[in-house]
Amino acid sequence: MEETKERKIVVAVDESEESMEALSWSLDNLFPYGSNNTLILLYVKPSLSVYSSLDAAGFIVTGDPVAALKKYEHELAESVLARSHTLYHNFESDINIERRVGRGDAKEVICNAVEKLRADMLVIGTHDYGFFKRALLGSVSDYCAKRVKCPVIIVKKQPQNN
């Protein structure tokens, strides 16, 4: 049996169900027994300017809102990575895992990370929005599929009992 080539697979995760679906799909489909593939979990925190704009808007709050938000953000990141951990921990086969946390505009951070890490593929969950919501919110997966050079796998949340 020939040894399979080692691949770096970036899976972008956030607090959405779709991203957990993408991670789960990746484990099921891209990590066959005996593969040397490395799973790089990428979580992106929002840009710090989000906090300063909150400040500038003149919110009157007791305590330190930026510190409170940072704490919340830290907990959110930990919770997403913990959910991811549960998924890959239950996976039968041993796999190489790396965890990365970026900061900034998610789509830019993801594209840059894929390039810097010289990833072999990017897996990303997507919301099944209608036209208006998509036009308003844009789509991280659309953007990344156009920008990155490696193959991009777009995973949608599957309806139950399908």
Add this chain to the structure above:
Amino acid sequence: MEETKERKIVVAVDESEESMEALSWSLDNLFPYGSNNTLILLYVKPSLSVYSSLDAAGFIVTGDPVAALKKYEHELAESVLARSHTLYHNFESDINIERRVGRGDAKEVICNAVEKLRADMLVIGTHDYGFFKRALLGSVSDYCAKRVKCPVIIVKKQPQNN
């Protein structure tokens, strides 16, 4: 070792280098040893209305242009499927292959086929066009990524020596 779940993987092929890259990528990444996955090669011929519009435009040609075009089209389909065959024939592992030929608007035919076949994933090559060309030609991969329910894998032609 657990038996892997059988999956139907549709790979859209045409006469482009990109689609052969997509097929080659699929063989390397989605058909691990011992998998029961089925590769469905999908080739789409253009709609017959393309020929009748040529007729209507009043081309003066000797012989039967529609018959000549159909012959050309048949040869093109065969040539694409033959190139695909060379790729999967050289693949080390035995895999289940199905060949399907559709007719019509490629993006519609691909989306409908994925749904009818209850495919587990769609793999599609894409051209790395700039903004204007993409705006003019549209993008089959963009359209399919939005329309189909299963995961979509978008493969770009990789630069050599990468």
